[in-house]
Amino acid sequence: MEDLLKIIKTRRSIRRYKDKYVPDELLEKIIEAGRWSPSGDNGQPWRFIIVRDPETKKALGKIAAEGSGRRFTAEYFTGRMQERFEGLKDPDKKDRAFRKLTSGEVSSFLANAPVIIIVCAKLDVWDVPYDSAMATQNMLLMARTLGLGSCVVVAPVSDMRDDIKVMELLKIPHGYKVIAPLAIGYPDESPNPRPRLSLEEIIFYEKFDKRRER
Amino acid sequence: MIDRLYFRDIVSSLEKVLYYERGGGSYFRATMIGKDFIDRERIKGKTSEEVIEACIKVMREKNIIKDASHRKDKSNTLFRFEIKGCMHLPIEARLKEEGVPTYICPPINMILCKVREIMDLAVEIADITVNQDDGGCVIRVVVFEQK
Numbered sequence: 572m573e574d575l576l577k578i579i580k581t582r583r584s585i586r587r588y589k590d591k592y593v594p595d596e597l598l599e600k601i602i603e604a605g606r607w608s609p610s611g612d613n614g615q616p617w618r619f620i621i622v623r624d625p626e627t628k629k630a631l632g633k634i635a636a637e638g639s640g641r642r643f644t645a646e647y648f649t650g651r652m653q654e655r656f657e658g659l660k661d662p663d664k665k666d667r668a669f670r671k672l673t674s675g676e677v678s679s680f681l682a683n684a685p686v687i688i689i690v691c692a693k694l695d696v697w698d699v700p701y702d703s704a705m706a707t708q709n710m711l712l713m714a715r716t717l718g719l720g721s722c723v724v725v726a727p728v729s730d731m732r733d734d735i736k737v738m739e740l741l742k743i744p745h746g747y748k749v750i751a752p753l754a755i756g757y758p759d760e761s762p763n764p765r766p767r768l769s770l771e772e773i774i775f776y777e778k779f780d781k782r783r784e785r
Numbered sequence: 786m787i788d789r790l791y792f793r794d795i796v797s798s799l800e801k802v803l804y805y806e807r808g809g810g811s812y813f814r815a816t817m818i819g820k821d822f823i824d825r826e827r828i829k830g831k832t833s834e835e836v837i838e839a840c841i842k843v844m845r846e847k848n849i850i851k852d853a854s855h856r857k858d859k860s861n862t863l864f865r866f867e868i869k870g871c872m873h874l875p876i877e878a879r880l881k882e883e884g885v886p887t888y889i890c891p892p893i894n895m896i897l898c899k900v901r902e903i904m905d906l907a908v909e910i911a912d913i914t915v916n917q918d919d920g921g922c923v924i925r926v927v928v929f930e931q932k
Binding site: 637640641642644645646648649674675700729730731732 | 806810813814815816817858860862863901907908909910911912925926927929931932
């Protein structure tokens with residue numbers, strides 16, 4: 572069995588999936604990993620909606636694309652996106668990147684995931700964001716262990732204007748909120764790892780201003 | 786009449802609480818703040834500019850702002866708003882001094898809600914600059930057709 576750190580380090584956010592059925596047993600294992608997460612006061616606020624219906628996935632993909640598209644269009648027209656991509660010299664690649672972001676295509680892949688697990692949370696507990704985040708990470712790691720790809724796609728629920736549409740679409744009652752949709756499927760891509768800050772940059776000793784003496 | 790200091794204390798505390806919970810994502814949770822108020826008004830218009838002017842008129846009459854101007858750049862997408870004498874300005878200025886970036890502008894939220902609803906256009910705030918010394922703010926927004 573792979574050791575835990577290897578699983579953690581080889582997890583990627585997968586945005587392209589094979590057209591292959593993901594059995595319910597595997598989805599239940601993923602959710603089982605979420606179910607065994609810690610939660611404040613053992614509140615267990617998590618609830619999960621498994622979405623396979625193409626029309627619902629299409630609607631979620633559209634909401635995701637609208638959210639991302641708005642955000643990145645604002646970044647583009649103020650020139651901040653051009654600053655962010657200054658290092659990318661190939662004009663064609665740059666143009667493609669801008670189009671992918673401003674059109675919202677960067678998030679619309681959600682519609683093409685074989686399964687979407689919607690992580691929801693009950694609000695009448697004390698530690699909703701912490702509990703839900705821990706459950707979500709457990710699920711991502713279990714998916715990786717099972718040979719499945721996954722991606723947390725917050726684009727359809729970041730903004731209140733979109734969040735409301737998702738709540739209506741999925742008939743989520745008052746007293747609950749959507750934490751994040753998780754795209755799940757067999758990976759059809761192998762992205763390189765994204766850069767990480769070094770341990771030296773993120774560890775302090777005793778107080779925030781004290782790094783290890785060398 | 787609500788005591789102004791009380792109003793500012795409460796609203797700035799709430800904004801600070803949200804910022805410390807959500808950081809930069811606070812903006813996205815606050816995009817509908819102000820919508821209830823403007824929904825009670827009869828806002829009409831055949832163009833984005835007309836809707837914007839109708840909202841500004843209401844906000845002036847209700848003493849939410851003293852004045853506001855706006856212009857579109859050549860892209861026809863990016864609008865630059867200047868708002869003067871806004872009742873939220875002292876709150877945002879205080880938060881800015883305390884290191885909380887400005888992530889909310891209720892007057893612009895109200896305008897954008899109505900542009901979105903009436904004109905069926907996509908809208909987003911790009912950035913907000915608080916200039917307390919000038920007694921105003923500059924807010925850049927995008928308004929566009931989303932395919």
